[in-house]
Amino acid sequence: MSDSIAKPRLDRRSVLKAGAAGAAVALAMPSIIRPAMADDTIVLLTWETYHDDPWIEEWSRANNTKVQAIRIGSEDELFQQPFSGAVHPDVMYIETGSLARFKAGGLIVDFDVSQVPNAKNITPKLDWKKYASIDGKVQAVPYNWGTQPLMYDADVVKTTDSWSVLWDPAYEGKVNMFDDCSLTFPMIALHVGAKDPFNLTDDEFKKCEDALRSLRKQIRVIARGFDDASTIYAAGDAVLGYCQNVAVVTSLQQKGKNFKYSLPKEGTPTWIDCAGVSAKGNRPIVYKFLNDNLTPEWQSRFITSSSNNGVLNVADARKAGVKEETIKITNLLDAEDPSFWEKLVVFQKNEDLDRRLQIWNDFKSGTL
Structure with missing residues (x-):
């Protein structure tokens, strides 16, 4: 990365x-x-x-x-x-x-x-x-x-019901994340099974650190903004990732790319x-x-x-x-179905932003 x-x-x-x-x-x-x-x-x-x-x-x-x-x-x-x-x-x-x-x-x-x-x-x-x-x-x-769903190239990625696919060795170097600790950390917390992704225990923080450490080898570059992410995917430098905005998926579809998104079973920020x-x-x-x-x-x-x-x-x-x-x-259309909202996890105030930022910055620098 x-x-x-x-x-x-x-x-x-x-x-x-x-x-x-x-x-x-x-x-x-x-x-x-x-x-x-x-x-x-x-x-x-x-x-x-x-x-x-x-x-x-x-x-x-x-x-x-x-x-x-x-x-x-x-x-x-x-x-x-x-x-x-x-x-x-x-x-x-x-x-x-x-x-x-x-x-x-x-x-x-x-x-x-x-x-x-x-x-x-x-x-x-x-x-x-x-x-x-x-x-x-x-x-x-x-x-x-x-929503901030899992986005993926449907011609390449077949299993899309869990955040764990981001850690699949088959996609090493082909995963994309975006540079925003506040919006990214809750997805990591959901992946490790945290009871409340906005109020982590020390043990859950440790699990998040371990998950980020192992995720680093999956990522070639971190995106900054929607345009940057769209460029990365369009160039083939990523085939799946955490989606900052579904407009990225739409833009890729307009370019003839077969990108889609899903709402993983662990919950979607x-x-x-x-x-x-x-x-x-x-x-x-x-x-x-x-x-x-x-x-x-x-x-x-x-x-x-x-x-x-x-x-x-x-x-x-x-x-x-x-x-x-x-x-x-x-x-x-999705929002008309009450069950749709049950799959979503709306962002809330977290327990310790400074701690999250330190872990995120260590992840980006490779010192985690």
Whole structure:
């Protein structure tokens, strides 16, 4: 496995579904147009595929407010960026299991849901307030959710019902992982049979260390972001791995590659990416942007262009114009089945992030 990790490319076209332009919609003009001021720039720390440049430029023109999207490749990078001093975000797209970390770091403030009436459009299948609250107070509002399944080349890999296939000697040097301790460690914990993948015992930590040590020889390079993973798989440098976002699978399918994904029997880590606001971002125009992001029209375009799940249920997605061929490659149909949710393990606050980070960094450096 290479110890160096390539810097993520910011070109998201390889993971965007063709035809996004056809889904464009006009956003309503605000009732009062104010002169653009320096503080009327909204800075986003967001993910590849989440906010395409033409969309935010359209919204910026309609609302006389500049939106600057800075794309990140991992949850750990998202946390570190504001402390670098180079970025002062108004909005950060945080998975629910990391919200407590961002709150403790002073990076987000309590979220005022009353300023986002379009939160009513979030599918009731997503019990988001349960995971997006700390001490009874909502910290963020969902923008997208998804599974982190096992992905594989169906022409090569036949057994896909367990995470243990990642350790199969037949695939030595052909497994891919992505560089994000927060999102990867729970899968390792599920693989070793941890009772609670977010609250490990010392014995379970030892088992995770052993599992990572033996996994290292399986991996040639660790991916940084969706584009990087897509490139690695497309080049044949990996045939299976832990999937950061199913958009990677979709992008490979669009290139004629026979990639698929499965939900292993041990459980599949599942994320809910939520928009949290900083103290700087706690102002009406920022909430207006977040509210507009939850309209059926915006969500329809997002789902269509990226093949992500967004926040709509399948009926509302269809009503908003999402085509059946897109719905079939999302989890929208799956989510209607109660048994589907039983296979998922939603990210939560873990017991000791520093300990996990140290083990993960030792794994990457080969000193574990």
